[in-house]
Every structure is written in structure tokens, then in C-alpha cells.
Amino acid sequence: xxxxxxxxxxxxxxxxxxxxxxxxxxxxxxxxxxxxxxxxxxxxxxxxxxxxxxxxxxxxxxxxxxxxxxxxxxxxxxxxxxxxxxxxxxxxxxxxxxxxxxxxxxxxxxxxxxxxxxxxxxxxxxxxxxxxxxxxxxxxxxxxxxxxxxxxxxxxxxxxxxxxxxx
Numbered sequence: 001x002x003x004x005x006x007x008x009x010x011x012x013x014x015x016x017x018x019x020x021x022x023x024x025x026x027x028x029x030x031x032x033x034x035x036x037x038x039x040x041x042x043x044x045x046x047x048x049x050x051x052x053x054x055x056x057x058x059x060x061x062x063x064x065x066x067x068x069x070x071x072x073x074x075x076x077x078x079x080x081x082x083x084x085x086x087x088x089x090x091x092x093x094x095x096x097x098x099x100x101x102x103x104x105x106x107x108x109x110x111x112x113x114x115x116x117x118x119x120x121x122x123x124x125x126x127x128x129x130x131x132x133x134x135x136x137x138x139x140x141x142x143x144x145x146x147x148x149x150x151x152x153x154x155x156x157x158x159x160x161x162x163x164x165x166x167x
Contacts, residue, residue: 001145002136008060010134011106017166019066024098028085031073038081084116102127104165106134111144118152128157
């Protein structure tokens with residue numbers, strides 16, 4: 001699995017390639033209020049991260065999205081730990097309104113946000129592809145990323161590389 005820098009570069013390539021082929025590009029962005037329930041200070045498992053309006057909430061500097069991309073903010077409800085891009089957002093409605101039937105998912109972190117987004121995409125009924133070269137795991141417990149990939153594949157997602165996706 002890739003580092004955050006590598007994921008940002010691969011996701012840039014993916015976004016540009018999909019946009020050039022006429023596909024819609026959506027980027028989820030954690031957008032937590034201060035004191036979010038997922039933060040240690042509020043009894044959650046994580047240090048404060050992606051706080052609304054802070055430098056930490058910005059996309060990686062090497063992630064360069066095409067002009068026509070759409071940003072989906074998630075995690076703004078202080079009581080909801082929204083790992084999935086579909087939770088605490090309007091992603092499902094926007095995809096369905098656009099007539100989208102298949103999604104390609106990559107990003108951080110394989111064992112949290114990517115996993116839950118892929119599982120929700122499958123539950124909703126989207127044909128779902130995991131960009132295996134555009135993911136990186138936290139691996140709180142050794143092997144969490146690999147177990148997450150297996151769970152996504154077991155749920156019906158197809159694991160492919162970016163080159164295979166755009167071929």
C-alpha cells in the first residue's frame with residue numbers, strides 16, 4: 001500500500017484521466033467541527049484532525065483535481081463519526097441525480113474511510129472498483145489494511161489498478 005504522498009499523486013492521475021474520459025470526479029473531504037466526537041478529547045479514538053477551516057482539513061498539496069471536480073464534505077455533524085463518504089453527506093443523492101452507476105474509490109485510509117465508503121457503495125448498489133494502487137492504510141493493528149481489502153472484495157468490489165481502470 002502507498003504512502004499519503006503516493007496516494008495523492010495517484011489520485012491526481014486518476015481524477016485527470018477520468019475527467020478526460022468524461023466521467024464525474026467527486027472528492028470527499030472530512031470537515032469536522034472542533035470537539036468532534038471522533039476526537040480523543042471527546043472520548044473518540046483519534047487526535048483532532050480535519051477541523052473545519054484549518055490547514056489540516058485541506059487536501060494534500062500534491063492532490064490536483066480537475067476544474068470540474070465536486071467536493072463532498074463529510075463528518076460535519078459533531079455526533080457522527082462519518083468514515084464513509086456516504087454518511088453525513090449528500091454523496092448518494094448527487095451520484096444518483098447524475099446517473100452514476102459505478103464508482104472507483106481510492107484514498108486514505110484503506111482500513112477506515114475507503115473501507116466504509118466501498119462497503120456503502122456496494123450496499124447501495126453501485127458497481128464498485130477499489131483502486132488498489134491509490135490507497136494507504138493506517139494499520140492501527142498490523143494487517144488492518146489487507147483485511148480491509150479482503151472485506152471489500154468479499155462484499156463485491158473489484159480490486160484493480162488505475163492503469164487497468166483507464167485502459
